[in-house]
Structure formats: C-alpha cells, structure tokens
Amino acid sequence: MTVAVVQFGGSNCDRDTVQALEHLGAESRLVWHEDGLPEDTTGIVLPGGFSYGDYLRAGAMAARSPVMEAVRAAVESGTPLLGICNGAQIGCEGGLTPGAFTTNRSARFQCEHVHVRVENANTRFTRHYEEGDVLELPIAHGEGRFEIGAERLETLGARDRVLFRYCDADGNVTDDANPNGSMDNMAGILGERDHVAVLMPHPERATLPGLGTTDGGNILRGFADP
C-alpha cells in the first residue's frame, strides 16, 4: 500500500503518521493538499493538527478544500481512508462519516492518555484486535465530543459502526471514563463504507517503541494491510 498522508496548513501529526506507518512497513508519503493525490495512492490518512487554525469549526475549511474532491473520488473507488483527530473532524465535516465532533464537555483542550474498548473487531481497522480488547491511547483535542442525531445514533449502533468506545482500564464504558462527553462514549466510528473510519485518539502516537504505549499500532497495521 502507498499511503498518502494529506497535509494541510496547520496539520501537525502528518510526519508522526508517516513515521509510524513506515515503522510498520507501510510505504507512505506526505502529500501537500494543493498538489492533489498521487496516482498510485492506495490508502489515505487525514492526519491530526489544527488545519486552517480550526477557523469556524475544527475541520470545516479543510473538508471543503479542493483536494477533498479527489479524496472523495478515491474513497468511492475503494481506497481506504483513516481520519485521526483533526482528520476525524475533517471526515465528519466533509460527510465521509456521520455526526460531528464539537467542543469538549470540559470546554478545555485535553491532552492525556485514555482507554478505549474495541467494539467491533470485524473491520479493516480493528481486525488485529479482539472485540473487548482495551487499548491505552493518547488524546489531544479541544473539539472531540461526538454528537449525532438520535436517529442516526441508533443506526450506528444497530449496524455495528462503532469501532471504539472510551472506557476505564478494565474496559467498563462509564461516564467517568468519557473524556469529552461524546455520545455513547464513542471514540471512533466507521463511515457509510467499511473502508472509511475516523477516530479522535492518536494511534500514530502509540505505535513506535518508547512512547509509553504501542497499543495503537494495530489500528494503523489493519488500515495499511492489504
């Protein structure tokens, strides 16, 4: 797989993502958004950061930038896409995934380690885990509270579109373990298509040795594996 990690002005997890993917043996490259997607792109990451300074709403500007037309076309033709943090906000703003990420319940930027439980291991992104596995992953966001209309919330649950829920270290999904007030503790979801996913925690910061946790590596591995 040749992964395009799309850089916007204000992206700041782009290099980390490339480094983590390369560590896992997945060929990847930084792609400046104005340059469009390379023709041999077989996977897309929308990385974390503060694209366009989070103007208007986090991800709102990047979601409407010209490169997203190419991203959408690639996704339509089956190219897997992973949106991480700001990339998740861009994915929801751009309609690749349902719902919206908005201001944390605390109204503060939160940078900490959290636990998430694997809710559905039968996806490209979670196939190297077992359902119920508890992962320790870093979060770093001010607008990570997942909101979705009640009707679509039910659809997400009924169709097993939830990848991860915030939980405590023992895997209990509780309000106390919900760092940002996300509906139903949702930390990561699938889009309409099975090869599209977004999540607020940072797997690329939990892949390389020496960073405290490597629990996120298998998310990137699952994404990048054929």
Added chain:
Amino acid sequence: MPGYTVTVTVRLKEGVLDPEAETTQRALERLGFEIADLRSADQFELDLTAGDADSARQRAEEMTERLLANPTIHDYELAVDER
C-alpha cells in the same frame, strides 16, 4: 443590482450541550449577576448583490448549508436587509 446584507445566525440545536456558554454563564454568576440561562450563537453578515431579496436569501441559505452551519448540530436563521 441592489445590495443586501444578509445576517446569518447559527446556533446549536436545542438539547446540544454548549460548554462554552455554560462556562460564560458561570463567569457572569461569579461576577455577581443572576441569570437563568445563557445561550450563545455565531453571527455572520454577508454583503452581496442580488436581483431581489428572495434571491439574496436563497444564496445566503446555500452558503449557510454548505459551510457556515453544520446541520448535525446547528439550526440557523437569516435576515435580509437592503443595503
């Protein structure tokens, strides 16, 4: 063509938590003000030219749907004034 100012007010849908508004309310209360509730909204003023007020509204509505508001969490209202 006549000029219009369309004022777009974008606010969170009823029932969607607004932590910034809650924090602002608490700050006012700390200053000694009594307040039953506080809601916040974003307001945009769009100056544009259009054939008539209806088409000015229509264009502003399209801009709001496409960018200014996020329909998952927002309601919005428009007011058109001749400039």
